[in-house]
Amino acid sequence: MHSNSIDIRQLEAFAAVVSAGSVTGAARLLGRSQPAVSRLIQDLEAELGYALLHRSSGRIQPTARGLRFHAEVERHLASLIHIRERAEAIGRDEPATLTVAATPSLAAGVLPQALAALPGELIPRHLHVQSLAAENVVQAVIARSADLGISSLPLEHPGLEIHWIAEAPCVVAIGADDPLANDDVVRLSDVAARRVITLANPYRLRHRVDEAFERAGVAPERIIDVNASLTALSLVRAGLGIAIVEPATIRGVPLDGVVMRKLDQNIPFLFGVISAAALPLTPTVSAVIDAARVQSLAMPGCRLLEANGTDALADSVYGQATISEGTPR
Template sequence: MSIMHSNSFDIRQLEAFAAVMSAGSVTGAARLLGRSQPAVTRLIQDLEADIGYALLHRSGPRITPTSRGLLFHAEVERHLASLTHIRERANAIGLEEPLSLTIAATPSLAAGVLPEAIAAVAPNLLPRHLHVQALAAENVVQAVLARSADFGIASLPLEHPGLDVHWVADAPCVVALAASDPLADHDVVRLADLADRRIITLANPYRLRHRVDEALEKVGVMPQRMIDVNASMTALTMVRAGLGAAIVEPATVVGVPLEGIVVRVLDHTIPFLFGAISPAAMPLTPTVAAVIEAARAVALAMPGCRLHESGGVEALADTVYGQTPPPGGMLS
């Protein structure tokens, strides 16, 4: 089968395909685009003819993406976003204004660090268009490496030859409790006191979760009931619903306090490690440099937070882990 019959795509074809994927139907896509249904159908058919394979399964009025269609859709989304950013930056260049900025961050840091950091930047440095992407930590790294994001803020590990690490922060995790919980009367909560509670914490075993598990194991707590989630905000809403006590990183609870929840210090330090990254050897624009510096200041304001300006993993090994980094120099 021949693939890629033409050297370039009609942007209208890509927009039609993206609209169909978003709306779930050709009829819905036609409404989104302000085109007729036959016109959208023809654009999709022409696109499939150009690339040489089917993007959609058709069963009467119902359509579903093929496996290739799903993969292609991810590329189309990136391409259309890039075109939008190019238009924004072209306008900014013409107006001699700061260029549009794309920041990738994990959900907790996007909610708990970035708003204050951006607000602290001088207004004349902020562009008209600012894009914030809340992504899994691994995807933050990939977005920065691919230069689809100007810089990122993510939890460790962050070491990669294609990245510049501007700073690494080390802040202790906290426990979030319902305001009615008897433990809420304590200034410091012992991990041992959580033995009979349902514990809510993050799921990723390669980042914060294994440090939580290690700390519980050290005090002999083997939780019989747990809820793991992929975002601290979800953990906090579960606490508010009375489902348990959450051991979470401090960024979300500092940046987005929720009524009905109290936050307490733990008697054991469970470090949450995160940092700011940008593509290696890429000069920082004044705007990027200002946001990275402001994010550093916001991080430092977290209770108990320490900063490691060098971003070196070795500096953290002794103070946080009491061990040397594993092969490859990556600590999680």
């Protein structure tokens, strides 16, 4: 890298080109001339010492290095925006900007209700909600690009403070006209006879679903795996199968034509709220932590685990059941 410093305008130009797909489009987004944007990109590439964009036949695409650098640029620009918002909030003596990162199911099924329960004076002028994969939620909190995270387990990391951990039994989502919808409790053996829709991540909920089928002595022959519960519910509504999901999504985003039923096997969904270790909590963040706990406990069968969460963390890593079947819930 050369001795000159990177200019924020160069980063904005690069981000705009990637977003728009062309220098012309980026120029319109930024309100600059096309030659000015081109020069900013060229100067940035000269400063970095490698190409960020492929240019051929009038088309522009990020290079492999450009794609990796773009992810860093997006985070940096977002941080600058947040700093500006927080500075303005301090000047107005208002609650600071809040950024919450949550997995899609919890962003849909817990967070909206928690935020809606906050007293008006605690809701900041700028509120950022990021729906991310669980691993990215953890990284966002550790990097302090998010003030708070709501994620499925495992959450074990020395840079995290875990405020509470909860467990809720998974449910089965069924088309309302399906004969199984007439049952209050659906047998896992009946589920296995159908096309089963479930989550794909083998290190989180999926391994618990697989263990439950193994305990029941059955194995589904037809499976659709997805990376978000809302996708699973949409597939159920389209008549493509029945889904085993955590209860948060179907509670937060109920779909016409899809009903939720209990399973005869306990498949625990574990999740919690995290923040960066040793980071003082603002009144707003503390209120969100408490409100998210209240909303989580409103889910059928949800309960809090021990305060320190040690056993739950170990169970989430090693895939052991946190409670025995038949334990009162």
